Amino acid sequence: MNPPLPANTTERISPATAGRVGRRDFLGTLGLGSLGAAWAGSALWSGRGADLREQARPWEPVSDRKVRVGIVGYGVCRFGADFGFQDHPNVEIVAVSDLFPDRRAGLMKACRCDRSYESLELLVKDPKIEAVFVATDAPSHARHCIEVLKHGKHVMCAVPATWGSIEEGEELLATVRATGLKYMMAETSCYHASCHAMRTIYRAGGFGKLVYSEGEYYHYTTEPIASYRNWRVGGPPLWYPTHSTAFYVGVTGQRFTSVSCLGFRGTRPQHQPGGNAYGNPFADEIALFETTEGGVSRMLMSGSVARHVEETGRVFGERGRMAGMQYWGEMEEQLPDISRPPLPPGVPAGGHGGSHGPLMNEFITAILQDRSPLVDIYESLAMTIPGIVAHTSALKAGERLKIPQYDRTANASK
Numbered sequence: 001m002n003p004p005l006p007a008n009t010t011e012r013i014s015p016a017t018a019g020r021v022g023r024r025d026f027l028g029t030l031g032l033g034s035l036g037a038a039w040a041g042s043a044l045w046s047g048r049g050a051d052l053r054e055q056a057r058p059w060e061p062v063s064d065r066k067v068r069v070g071i072v073g074y075g076v077c078r079f080g081a082d083f084g085f086q087d088h089p090n091v092e093i094v095a096v097s098d099l100f101p102d103r104r105a106g107l108m109k110a111c112r113c114d115r116s117y118e119s120l121e122l123l124v125k126d127p128k129i130e131a132v133f134v135a136t137d138a139p140s141h142a143r144h145c146i147e148v149l150k151h152g153k154h155v156m157c158a159v160p161a162t163w164g165s166i167e168e169g170e171e172l173l174a175t176v177r178a179t180g181l182k183y184m185m186a187e188t189s190c191y192h193a194s195c196h197a198m199r200t201i202y203r204a205g206g207f208g209k210l211v212y213s214e215g216e217y218y219h220y221t222t223e224p225i226a227s228y229r230n231w232r233v234g235g236p237p238l239w240y241p242t243h244s245t246a247f248y249v250g251v252t253g254q255r256f257t258s259v260s261c262l263g264f265r266g267t268r269p270q271h272q273p274g275g276n277a278y279g280n281p282f283a284d285e286i287a288l289f290e291t292t293e294g295g296v297s298r299m300l301m302s303g304s305v306a307r308h309v310e311e312t313g314r315v316f317g318e319r320g321r322m323a324g325m326q327y328w329g330e331m332e333e334q335l336p337d338i339s340r341p342p343l344p345p346g347v348p349a350g351g352h353g354g355s356h357g358p359l360m361n362e363f364i365t366a367i368l369q370d371r372s373p374l375v376d377i378y379e380s381l382a383m384t385i386p387g388i389v390a391h392t393s394a395l396k397a398g399e400r401l402k403i404p405q406y407d408r409t410a411n412a413s414k
């Protein structure tokens with residue numbers, strides 16, 4: 001008879017092997033019987049784990065006030081209308097904008113709004129508007145958000161916070177600090193069911209310190225996606241890091257301190273010399289980060305893996321680990337409720353794993369409750385800037401580089 005295994009554990013022998021050789025026989029064959037008994041109390045702790053499920057809960061309003069919102073950007077992703085602002089009972093859409101008249105008209109229709117402006121720069125002058133959703137091209141994000149904040153309005157922005165420019169990120173931070181207004185980055189991974197569950201379990205102590213984590217964003221396309229002024233063509237992969245880095249920063253609230261990154265040289269025309277505006281040869285970048293917990297994170301952005309489009313992550317801690325919606329570890333019997341916050345009736349959860357609705361609801365609720373939103377400026381920069389440094393490392397054949405830190409309680413320090 002095999003030695004008893006602890007409750008909730010299974011033998012770590014692949015089904016194929018188990019079918020052919022029993023565990024004791026298998027260990028005996030290797031001459032490892034006694035070592036095997038010792039393993040039963042340690043290394044064979046590979047439990048069945050807990051399948052996590054979300055529970056439906058009713059939404060409770062926090063206020064009956066309506067936040068007066070402006071929305072900018074209706075490009076290839078139609079992002080301006082995709083987060084459900086127009087369906088939230090605490091929102092009035094005052095006006096929308098896009099530079100192109102047909103897109104402007106499309107956004108007005110999608111948001112059921114009868115006022116529009118020809119540009120963000122005009123929209124921010126509307127005194128009625130108190131918050132703006134910036135869904136413009138990534139290279140304009142920091143500049144557009146600064147413009148919104150300087151006009152005394154809260155801002156939620158599509159990712160990333162800044163496109164390849166640490167200086168613009170720091171200017172954005174300085175503006176948020178100076179104005180005291182709310183800034184939130186709409187990082188969709190942060191409200192993926194698995195990432196939200198990881199964050200909830202991390203906060204409840206179910207992982208302890210993270211020894212290792214992985215965040216992966218794969219986006220294969222046969223042709224570059226047409227975007228405003230072609231900003232996506234040949235873009236450095238980890239200048240767009242946040243879908244991945246959310247699986248560490250958005251879980252723990254901890255930081256990356258240094259990075260070494262390597263890239264896969266793209267074989268498409270846009271990655272050949274002169275093929276893009278960034279001097280970037282890489283279609284894929286894989287970065288290894290050092291973390292403030294003393295652990296390691298592997299974060300990647302990949303465009304070359306055939307037909308693969310996915311945003312995913314895994315975490316491995318001293319007390320437990322998690323992949324997808326499966327948890328293994330010391331807290332299997334006492335897991336907290338990992339359900340995402342409920343949405344008002346009529347607000348769709350939306351795209352990217354049902355994350356759009358929760359992001360928009362978090363921003364609006366933070367304004368109503370006058371508190372920091374989940375992905376505030378500090379978390380946004382901590383998810384964005386490490387990717388910019390990672391790309392620089394890749395250009396230097398993986399040289400390990402330090403990552404600037406932005407302390408909530410002090411001025412920016414490097």
Ligand SMILES: NC(=O)c1ccc[n+]([C@@H]2O[C@H](COP(=O)([O-])OP(=O)(O)OC[C@H]3O[C@@H](n4cnc5c(N)ncnc54)[C@H](O)[C@@H]3O)[C@@H](O)[C@H]2O)c1
Nearest residue numbers: 073075076077098099119120136137138158159188227228
């Ligand atoms: N999962 C995600 O979080 C996710 C997915 C897709 C896109 N995004 C982000 O959403 C944003 C929008 O993506 P897209 O593909 O629609 O971009 P896009 O480049 O196709 O469109 C940008 C739009 O912004 C408008 N614009 C630019 N400057 C403006 C100004 N001053 N005033 C008014 N309008 C202006 C342009 O006219 C254009 O229509 C991007 O930043 C992208 O990174 C995030």
